[in-house]
Each structure stands twice: as C-alpha cells, then as structure tokens.
Amino acid sequence: MKRHYTTLHEKTFRQYSGDSRQAIITDYKKKLKQQTSFFKKSDSDNKCSIALSYKIALEIAKTKNLLVMECLSKSVQ
DSSP, X not given: XXXXXXXXXHHHHTTOOTHHHHHHHHHHHHHHHHHHHHHHHHHHHHHHHHHXXXXXXXXXXHHOXXXXXXXXXXXXX
16 A cells, blocks of 8 residues: 555645645545445445336236237337
C-alpha cells in the first residue's frame, strides 16, 4: 500500500495536511458510499425483474394457449 501511494498519489496529496487532509478523506469516503449504494440498488432492481420474469413465464406455461404464447414470443423479439 505504501509503495502504491508514494508512486501514484503522493504528489497529488502532499500539499494537504491536518484538517484539510481529513476533509478530503471524508469527502472521498462519502463519494464511495454514494457509488456503492447506487450499484446495490440497481442489483436489487435486477433481481426483482428476473423474479417477475420467471413468474410470468410460469403462468404462460400453465395456460398452454398457443395464441398467447405466439404473441408474447413475438413481443420479446
């Protein structure tokens, strides 16, 4: 970690110390939390969509109505 910091980031953050450095760290942590919460939300939305898709497919399979199946397969394409 130390080598990574000194080779890539030391020039950028050398000018900050004390409270200003702490403020930057707090800001970066806040941004990271916002980004991760965004991706967690979209992941849960995807899971709900998949579950709904499976329920619809099950109901279509139960009906055995060819007209319904043809219409839905065309709408998916």
